[in-house]
Amino acid sequence: MDQRISLITLGARDAAALAGFYDALGWVRTDSPDGVIAYDLIGQTLGLYPLEKLAEDIGVNVETLGHGAATYAYNVAQKDQVAPLLAKAEAAGGKILRAASDVFWGGHIGYFSDPEGHIWEVAYNPFSPLGPDGAFRWNGYG
Structure with a gap:
């Protein structure tokens, strides 16, 4: 396995509002039909994804995701x-x-x-x- 992180996904309670914050920082977004809002960075991508959909993807309840110390x-x-x-x-x-x-x-x-x-x-x-x-x-x- 190569040492890299390709995509960091932040679960968002309100993805559109959170995207407005990153837009205001001057980052350029790419929206996709699957609901991910992506910002291409140098060598990685930051994705914003509705919290409920992220939990569904993983196969857990939203409460399981918590708020990680990261x-x-x-x-x-x-x-x-x-x-x-x-x-x-x-x-x-x-x-x-x-x-x-x-x-x-x-x-x-x-x-x-x-x-x-x-x-x-x-x-x-x-x-x-x-x-x-x-x-x-x-x-x-x-």
Whole structure:
């Protein structure tokens, strides 16, 4: 098995409203006839799918899905890019959970949640510089 994540699917109580949030961040969406709203990223796709349909796909009750303890990270090339992205998320309807600040390991991060509570980290990691196309690798591309 190759080391990759091809698609991250977020179960959405209101997929159209949640898509409006990601649209407001400037992401370009693709709608499909099967009800998935997709955003093609660098090397992956983020999908929004109605929560009930996701539970049906898996074969479980909606209550079984719960609210997992997961975060999704958006890394940036420069420290001064963190705060403006948090502000953009807040203006789009997100909630700031942690303001942009330095962290003990030498980076600069902040957290926000989208309107349905999915948690995103915006991070500058000086030890993992982004590739020329903006791709992330844990120890950079040096």
